[in-house]
Amino acid sequence: MYEFDWSSIPGALPFLWQGMQRTLEITAVAIVVGIVLGTLIALLRLSRNWALSNLAAIYVNGFRSVPLVMVLLWFYLLVPQLISNLVGRPAIDIRLLSAFVAFALFEASYYAEIIRAGIQSVSRGQVSAGLALGMTSGQTMRLVVLPQAFRRMVPLLLTQAIILFQDTSLVYVIGLAEFFGVAYNTGNRDGTLVEMLLFAGAVYLMISFCASMLVRALQAKLAS
Amino acid sequence: MISIRKVSKWYGEFHVLKQCSSEIAGGEVVVVCGPSGSGKSTLIKCVNGLEVFQEGEILVNGVSLCARNTNLSKLRSQVGMVFQHFELFPHLKVIQNLTIAQCKVLGRRNEEATEKALKLLKMVDLSAHAQKFPSQLSGGQQQRVAIARALAMDPVAMLFDEPTSALDPEMIKEVLDVMVILAKEGMTMMVVTHEMGFAREVANRIIFMDHGEIVEDRPKTDFFRSPGTDRAQQFLSKILSHNV
Numbered sequence: 001m002y003e004f005d006w007s008s009i010p011g012a013l014p015f016l017w018q019g020m021q022r023t024l025e026i027t028a029v030a031i032v033v034g035i036v037l038g039t040l041i042a043l044l045r046l047s048r049n050w051a052l053s054n055l056a057a058i059y060v061n062g063f064r065s066v067p068l069v070m071v072l073l074w075f076y077l078l079v080p081q082l083i084s085n086l087v088g089r090p091a092i093d094i095r096l097l098s099a100f101v102a103f104a105l106f107e108a109s110y111y112a113e114i115i116r117a118g119i120q121s122v123s124r125g126q127v128s129a130g131l132a133l134g135m136t137s138g139q140t141m142r143l144v145v146l147p148q149a150f151r152r153m154v155p156l157l158l159t160q161a162i163i164l165f166q167d168t169s170l171v172y173v174i175g176l177a178e179f180f181g182v183a184y185n186t187g188n189r190d191g192t193l194v195e196m197l198l199f200a201g202a203v204y205l206m207i208s209f210c211a212s213m214l215v216r217a218l219q220a221k222l223a224s
Numbered sequence: 225m226i227s228i229r230k231v232s233k234w235y236g237e238f239h240v241l242k243q244c245s246s247e248i249a250g251g252e253v254v255v256v257c258g259p260s261g262s263g264k265s266t267l268i269k270c271v272n273g274l275e276v277f278q279e280g281e282i283l284v285n286g287v288s289l290c291a292r293n294t295n296l297s298k299l300r301s302q303v304g305m306v307f308q309h310f311e312l313f314p315h316l317k318v319i320q321n322l323t324i325a326q327c328k329v330l331g332r333r334n335e336e337a338t339e340k341a342l343k344l345l346k347m348v349d350l351s352a353h354a355q356k357f358p359s360q361l362s363g364g365q366q367q368r369v370a371i372a373r374a375l376a377m378d379p380v381a382m383l384f385d386e387p388t389s390a391l392d393p394e395m396i397k398e399v400l401d402v403m404v405i406l407a408k409e410g411m412t413m414m415v416v417t418h419e420m421g422f423a424r425e426v427a428n429r430i431i432f433m434d435h436g437e438i439v440e441d442r443p444k445t446d447f448f449r450s451p452g453t454d455r456a457q458q459f460l461s462k463i464l465s466h467n468v
Contacts, residue, residue: 128274129311133325133377134301143324147315 008190009199012182019182020203026099026178027165033104034164035157038111043141045116056112063109069170075102076174095176099168107164114156118149155219162211166204179203225250225381225412226271231280233266233436240266241277242436248381253413255423255444258433259459264416265308267433268383271414272303285380301329304374308386310366312358318345318369319354322376330377337376344372348402364395371402381412388419418463424448432456 044056063071079098122145130140150157169180177185180200187196226248233241241263248254256264269275271282273289273296282289287299312321322341326332332340345351348368350361358366367387374382384403388396400422407413407426417423423430423444430447432440434455440447451457 125307125309125311126313128269129305129307129313131274131297132272132300132303132305132307133373134297134329135325136297139328143328144313148313151315 002194004195005192006195006199008186008192008196012186012196015177015182015186016179016200019177019179022096022176022178023165023168023180026096026103026168026171027161029100030103030107030164030168031161033100034107034111035115037104037108038115039146041108041112042115042119045112046119060109060112063106064113068106068167069173071106072099072102072170072174075099075105093176095171095174099171099174099176103164103168107160110160111157114153114160115149118153118156119145121152122148151222154222155215158211158215158218162208162215165211166208169204225252225285226414227281227283228267228271229281229283231267231270231277231282233263233270233275233277233279240436241270243280244433244436244438245280246431246438246441248412248414250380250412251410252428253407253411253415253426254429254431255427256414256416256431256433257418257420257423257459258439262433263436264433265385268385268414268416271383272300272305274305297329301325301377302380304371304377304379304382306367306370306374306382306384306387308389310358310363310370310390312366312370312373314358316357317354318350318356318358318361321358321369322373325373326376340376341372344375345369347375347405348372362395363391364398367391367395367399368402371399371406375406381414382406384413384415384417386416386418388417420448420460420464432459434459 041056041059044052045060047053047056075098076095079101080094083094083097119141126144126148127137127140130144131137135143168178171178172181172184175181183196183200184193187193190196226246228244228246228248231241231244232239244263244267246254256268258264266275270277270289271284284299284303287294289296289299312318313324316324319338319341322344323334323337326337326340327334342351342354345354348371350365350368350372353361353365353369358369361369371382371387387403388399391399396419400419403413403415403422404426415422415427427444430440430442430444431438432447432451432453432455439453440451440456442452446452447456448460451460
């Protein structure tokens, strides 16, 4: 019978908390940048300009067709080179920066598709009404279509954020000490890998579950 | 006020509008009728450039829709439009529906826009509903808000695209009443509708369309007394048997 040894958890808690802050940082940056960039890409994708629309399609399909781990590694190998060529060695942790960039760009491709669908779900008549009042097409998009589209998309955007939150654990491949990485390293060091991973899993489960409940509550509120 | 000159439009192979021409003078009320699929809605949407056409020309208040230097948004802000399905903005309160374009398009201050909006809501008898969302109103109320929203822009003419077709019968009258008031105040109006009672009461002229053509364009008394064509005759006998 396997004897569980939970003794290394209490001592590791401060580091785990630091790791969790990293995790949340990456998640937050990826959500914010991903939604802003995703909206831009969705608008390009829907634009009547053939070249712009295709460019956006290539971006979206490109990122959605490669594994996230690979994107992370590419950016880890690429971004530091680029940045030190441009501005010299930056002050910020290069691994964290490359994780920010990789997640933001990767998530943008997923958010772009959600947002595109949201924009298309707003009826043509609403666009006509905006235009008929003398709004430009930009104003119609900003004042009429996007507010309605985002309202409908909130549950989907949050669901994507939950997936993203879990996916951040992948940054352990570039040696960044986020929550999962800290748990893994501590477990490895103390020979309590199984316990640490079980604990980490329980934390992910709890946070994601609570967030899911929130999404469901929101959905119910939106439906009413 | 509105000149439609030999306008033709195609959807791919399908010829939707065939050489349509008409003149609508300031203060005139023109009712456009005809069987479904005859191109009435398409024609009225061409007048404010919501639909493009391939041939011909439309002038509104002396400004050509087709000219390269025409500011289409500005022109549309001067022509009010009321849609079959109301198209109120569901994420905005009634009062905001009436102020948003005033502020963002005409650059009015919020107080000024609100004052104008409240005055118009009073005219359509909906003052009590200013702070509600469109979804909390009945269809007839929503359509009256939509009329007020268009009027808030101080338009020189109003276009109505089947304004009562999506309404329950008991709500049609409240919308038509507002339109009658407008007509009597001298608003230039182009109205696509099957409401022949409305046409008899306030229209100056009737345009009858069929298969994308303007078949008749005559003063209403002539039109109702003796339609000049068999097609108009048939159409009238069909709808008048239920609609007097």
